[in-house]
Amino acid sequence: MDWVAEVVGAGATKAEVVGQNGLRFDLRVVVPEAYGNVLQHFTGSKQHNIGLREDAVKQGLSVSEYGVTSVETGEIVSVASEEELYELLGYAYVPPELREGSGELEAARSGSLPQLIELGDLRGDLHVHSTWSDGRASIEEMALAAIERGYEFMAITDHGDRLREGRLELQLEEIEALNARLAPFHILSGVESAIRADGSMDLPDEELARLDWVFGALHTAFERSPTERILGAMDNPHVDCIAHPTARRIGQREPQVAIERVVARAVETETALEMNGQPDRLDLRDVHARLAGEAGAKIVISSDGHRTVTLMSIELGLAQARRAWLTSEQVLNTRPWERILRAKKKS
Template sequence: MKNSAIAKVFQDIADLLELKGEIPFKIRAYQKAARAIEHSPTEIEQMVKEGGDLRGIPGVGEAIAKKITELVTTGHLRYYDELRAEFPEGISTLLDIPGVGPKIAIRLCNELGVNSIEDLEAAVVDGRVASLYRLGDKVAENILRQIQAMRTKERRIPIGEALPVVEEVMAELQGYARLRNLTTAGSLRRFRETVGDIDLMGTADDRERILSAFVGLPQVKEVLAKGGTKASVLVPGDLQIDLRLVDHDCFGSLLQYFTGSKQHNIILRERGHRQKLKLSEYGIANLDTGVLEKFTTEEAFYERLGLQFIPPELREGQWEVERAEQNAIPRLIEMGDLRGDLHVHTDWSDGHESIEAMALAARARGYEYIAITDHSAGRGIAHGLDEERLRRQMAEIGELDERMDGIHILAGIEVDIRADGTLDLPEELLSQLDIVVAAVHSAMNQEQEKMTNRILRAIRNPHVDVLAHPTCRLLGEREPIMVDIEAIFRAAAETNTALEINAMPSRLDLKDIHVLRAKELGVKLIIATDAHSSSQLDLIRFGVGVARRGWCEARHILNTRPLEEMEAFLKR
């Protein structure tokens, strides 16, 4: 049973307890545990099998640990089943509607017999909802609007789609000299793989003018709201962007607050409480005297709490506050640490530009080296290289490498891992390359054991240096392959095979919690773009974001090393 499935059960329990009117603290305990399970870098099922102590997971105590064990070992949880039996099927889907919480949901169910979104829609339309005590026309209207919005609105948007749009908007706003401190907040700033609405923040003395300029930008498709300090707009792709202008003297605490995550802020506030401090978006107040201290920067805010600064990517409410207390937040990897890209394509296979063009683009980005890794001829992959063409490409790369200054070009391949775990090119040829990147591109529906063995076989192949996009997921499009990821990590660590953090925004594979776990197990990682054109080399920053979310320092990432050191690690 996957962590996400376990987490869902506990989130469901929290919802049901809310409907039941349980005390809020108990509900919060289940929510907290659900979130911690979801973010856990280790497979809970594995922990249970090995008899590990689940209470090491933050928010999991004796009772929840017992429930997790029952759920994972039997596939069922009696407590959950009994809870569900108390309510009509489908009532918790009402909670998905913004504006409908547990109190309203339970009344809709009890007083109107509503237990699905369709029922509710009908009840709004015929006026029954508005007739309930303490509800009215406005509430009913809002429910209807939200239901309709849910049907048309996109899911959360991949960060790779959102960030470029937001940056375009930010670039236009930068022209206003009176707008200062313009920055993103929320999950976008934390570099989560998908984002909901976008929050921009800044400070300005002439707010009215800046907000008018914002809603008048050419990208704006629709203005949702505009007030004295905040405006919301829709840009193409149905992305909602909010711009919030605040007073300069509280900018630090406001940015901290709006960056989140919610759980991170809860932990900070609980901790503050113990120090007789009350934290809010306006600053830090002394609980005894009520005196409020304001902060212009986040750094000052964390410092006042006796904490090391915590980079936004780490603020997920796991262990980051504890670590900051111990001054144990590492210097995370930064873009400038990278010395090369180790997975790119050219027009020899399905890329769009020549080897030389890719090399020049890498040099322009300050890289020391670039590895050309076109596809092998594996079934289904466009223009993959067979033995003969690969030999010709190797010769061309050698020649170019000789001729070009300021960049080393490595001859490589992205070789297909066949369904049985063998590689798509003869080993003798692979042994002559500078780098071999192996990847699964076909037969992705294999059952877990078969898939795991297939990949293990490739990892153990002495010619394979890197396993690319290890789980093969495509965000929002294709589920990850079924694989025992822990076994992959252990084999990779054992054989010195690097795992890739594929920076392509549709992949981001490995993902953050996998990176964290792999790093713990001593697996070496690379960050690579899988670029199919020179401009895609810039996508590397999304990989850096994932690595930072996985607490990676430069030393954990192989392509931060100088060429010789990096090559020494490869099994050549």
């Protein structure tokens, strides 16, 4: 095939190739009755499968891609689905996102796996940009795309520095007019206010106080006390949520934010933490989001969409949230806006 750069291995029931993009592909041909075994075997992670096999050995069983073999009798049981495989080994089904060797097998054994959040649980997006700052579509275009996705609400959160000198007032008027037209869909007035190098927010408190939803976010000077600046922003009663809390850009920068302290202060001040869906952010990362969820912090999953099509980035945030064991109860934007309003920080 055109996209194959190199054939590494070939046989009657398998092939291994390297694609033009450098990725390796394995093809296996198995009978349908053993599909569950082979799928589970090749669906990582290594740590998960090592744990699974060690557990099985204690029960006198040997697990491989071909089936589950009884060491005593030599009998091999194969299964058509992964669900059957986990059941056969005495576990509840472990969703692929949890197969990391981080406690999921014990939880599956004792029936205490979380009911993971699903895409359909999300009722709205609380982080959306428009042409009022660096977005590429108008508020109306973003709202129509959000309605198309089945949402009940969307918060417009343009950058604070672009809403000075009377522009915030004008944006609020536009949102009010659109809300009259698009009801029952609800556009919330919001902002993504930068936490400056000196720790102050880039909009004054009296402006922040007028808005439905306020993000505090680090965008600059990442080496200048990033943790202290975030903690300070959380102490501001008008800051509802910290956007992309560690400000990482995958492959570019990894600011040193003390996430344990951020999570503790988030719980203390009832400030939410964002799971940002931008592909090069995915921040909080999975282990941090799990830590936050376990500590009782409120999580918001959002797209940070700058164009209509990138509203779909929320799905990457959702996938990351599932890797973090999060349930819909732990995520604020699974609730109707009226209930978020009651649950959010009191300002």
